[in-house]
Amino acid sequence: MNTLTNRSYTNLFLLPAGIVYFVFFLLPTILSFFFSMTWWTLTDWKFIGLENFKTFLSEESLNIGFKNTIIYAVVTCALKVILGLLLGVFLSSRLRTVGFIRSMVFFPTLLSTVAVGIAFSTLMHPSQGMINAALAAIGIAGPDWLGDIQIALLSVALVDVWKGVGLATVIFIAGIMSIPEDYYEALMIDGGNTWNKFWNIIVPLSRPAMNTVIILAFIGGLRSFDLVWAMTKGGPGFSTDLIASIIYKQYQAGFYGLSTAGNVILFILVSLLAFPLYAYLNRKEVDL
Amino acid sequence: MSKMTNSASTVQPTLHKHSNRLAGKKAKKVLAEIVAVLLTIILFGVPLYFVFVNAAKDTQESSLLNMSWPTSFQLIENIQAVFLAENGMIIRAFMNSMIITGASIALLILFGSMAGFVLHRKVSKLSPFYNFLILAGLIIPPAIVPTIWVLESIGMFKTLPGIILVEVALHLPFTILLYKGFMATIPKQIDEAALIDGCGKFKLFFSIIFPLLKPVSATVIVLTAVGVYNDFVNPLYFFPGADNATLQLTLYNFTSLYSTQWNLLFTNILLISLPPLVLFIFFNKQIVAGMTAGSVK
Numbered sequence: 330m331n332t333l334t335n336r337s338y339t340n341l342f343l344l345p346a347g348i349v350y351f352v353f354f355l356l357p358t359i360l361s362f363f364f365s366m367t368w369w370t371l372t373d374w375k376f377i378g379l380e381n382f383k384t385f386l387s388e389e390s391l392n393i394g395f396k397n398t399i400i401y402a403v404v405t406c407a408l409k410v411i412l413g414l415l416l417g418v419f420l421s422s423r424l425r426t427v428g429f430i431r432s433m434v435f436f437p438t439l440l441s442t443v444a445v446g447i448a449f450s451t452l453m454h455p456s457q458g459m460i461n462a463a464l465a466a467i468g469i470a471g472p473d474w475l476g477d478i479q480i481a482l483l484s485v486a487l488v489d490v491w492k493g494v495g496l497a498t499v500i501f502i503a504g505i506m507s508i509p510e511d512y513y514e515a516l517m518i519d520g521g522n523t524w525n526k527f528w529n530i531i532v533p534l535s536r537p538a539m540n541t542v543i544i545l546a547f548i549g550g551l552r553s554f555d556l557v558w559a560m561t562k563g564g565p566g567f568s569t570d571l572i573a574s575i576i577y578k579q580y581q582a583g584f585y586g587l588s589t590a591g592n593v594i595l596f597i598l599v600s601l602l603a604f605p606l607y608a609y610l611n612r613k614e615v616d617l
Numbered sequence: 618m619s620k621m622t623n624s625a626s627t628v629q630p631t632l633h634k635h636s637n638r639l640a641g642k643k644a645k646k647v648l649a650e651i652v653a654v655l656l657t658i659i660l661f662g663v664p665l666y667f668v669f670v671n672a673a674k675d676t677q678e679s680s681l682l683n684m685s686w687p688t689s690f691q692l693i694e695n696i697q698a699v700f701l702a703e704n705g706m707i708i709r710a711f712m713n714s715m716i717i718t719g720a721s722i723a724l725l726i727l728f729g730s731m732a733g734f735v736l737h738r739k740v741s742k743l744s745p746f747y748n749f750l751i752l753a754g755l756i757i758p759p760a761i762v763p764t765i766w767v768l769e770s771i772g773m774f775k776t777l778p779g780i781i782l783v784e785v786a787l788h789l790p791f792t793i794l795l796y797k798g799f800m801a802t803i804p805k806q807i808d809e810a811a812l813i814d815g816c817g818k819f820k821l822f823f824s825i826i827f828p829l830l831k832p833v834s835a836t837v838i839v840l841t842a843v844g845v846y847n848d849f850v851n852p853l854y855f856f857p858g859a860d861n862a863t864l865q866l867t868l869y870n871f872t873s874l875y876s877t878q879w880n881l882l883f884t885n886i887l888l889i890s891l892p893p894l895v896l897f898i899f900f901n902k903q904i905v906a907g908m909t910a911g912s913v914k
Binding site for chain 1: 646650653654657658660661662663664665667668681682683684724727728729731732734735736738739740747750752754755756757758759760761762763764765766767768769771782783785786787789790793808812818821822843847849850853854864865868879882883886889890893894896897901904905908909
């Protein structure tokens with residue numbers, strides 16, 4: 330019976346998805362390794378070996394992307410995990426206002442990144458922006474959020490967290506809700522307090538949810554482009570340039586080979602960090 | 618008798634104390650709740666309110682970028698102005714966005730469900746390889762210029778079919794994952810019964826399995842709608858040109874055009890945020906279900 334049914338599923342069903350995936354995703358990815366080693370005008374190419382990679386690694390306006398991309402990914406990921414977990418715990422309780430808070434926190438997830446970026450760049454305006462006006466009202470001189478090269482990247486990262494923490498929160502809520510009641514009952518009998526409940530039950534047992542948030546947020550952070558582009562275009566200077574925004578800049582400038590080299594570098598960076606992270610997190614998962 | 622009243626009077630104070638402590642705990646809880654609601658309103662409500670009031674102001678007032686209520690409420694006039702800008706570019710962009718989103722959803726449901734069905738049911742030596750491809754598709758950033766080169770070679774660069782197929786390719790891995798996961802809840806006996814009754818391979822899927830996949834299809838619809846509609850990067854690269862604008866790109870064009878006309882820019886933001894708002898109001902559950910799918914084993 331088993332072989333009979335196994336034969337009744339046709340590989341033809343894989344064909345449409347396979348063709349689209351191959352032609353519009355896999356093929357360009359494979360080609361990128363070749364074209365990253367060329368001087369390329371789309372119609373013509375000249376093989377130049379690893380020249381593009383050397384340029385990418387040696388020029389400061391390009392290699393600053395590594396540092397920025399990793400800082401951006403780590404900061405956004407860490408904040409989304411911490412804030413998402415705390416919000417998730419708070420919103421898993423039976424408070425009356427949970428529905429309202431959850432909706433408000435989650436809604437930005439569905440908004441356009443560019444719209445959010447534009448709105449926040451006006452809110453973060455150093456002299457006219459509402460954020461500094463509010464800070465001034467309580468006697469704090471607000472910084473030039475997007476104009477100061479020391480903090481511009483962190484300002485953009487904060488907006489990313491504002492937009493993305495809702496997704497992390499709902500994932501944590503789903504994880505926390507799936508923890509069986511018995512654990513809390515056992516803790517009550519043993520006389521544990523709220524801290525024990527959080528640290529010894531919720532944190533370890535919402536591990537699958539936490540892993541998902543870490544993976545999603547970290548990969549998302551590494552690949553991020555649109556928010557930075559909408560808010561700072563990589564400036565001031567190159568202080569908020571991420572690898573993905575450098576790829577766009579080189580593409581715009583017509584350096585297609587260099588742009589593709591940036592793509593390959595991002596590919597390698599994401600693979601080197603994300604695949605091992607994925608494997609590591611999946612290994613450490615606990616069973617409920 | 619006297620013993621009883623005695624014991625009752627000793628119980629009374631402790632009970633009282635207990636309820637006092639409970640009341641204190643309750644007050645603390647209420648206070649925490651009020652603080653949480655206020656924080657939520659400040660952090661999440663105020664930016665939305667800011668966009669709304671500035672979308673209803675005249676150009677001069679909106680350039681102050683503050684949150685006061687508009688002296689003359691002219692949201693309708695601003696909406697008209699946004700619609701008329703650049704020869705009705707926003708309407709063309711709206712059409713493009715709807716076509717791209719609609720077509721991507723249709724293809725993703727069809728291709729994704731077919732693939733998810735076979736990938737779940739048919740276990741072969743290639744299964745780990747397919748799983749790897751899905752994982753790779755979720756993790757690896759798309760190669761930009763080579764994709765343009767491929768699109769150009771087959772005459773699809775700057776065309777609707779081109780951008781649609783790119784969106785489909787990039788959303789397929791997650792869609793297949795959702796369908797494959799859901800297939801596990803549909804018993805194999807259904808397939809066997811249908812096959813014994815003389816049902817063909819194609820009929821089995823399209824008239825028996827596919828209708829059972831409705832819940833995931835609903836999730837795919839809302840998730841793809843949000844993802845493709847809000848996508849800025851792919852249309853920027855693969856669908857450039859003034860005639861080809863999507864709603865997200867009109868916003869981007871407007872930032873330089875209306876750098877002094879904040880009111881119109883905010884009206885534009887408000888307008889393009891309406892479709893996600895409608896989705897959010899009607900399909901909140903499906904959206905959350907889809908986005909959290911697979912996160913909790």
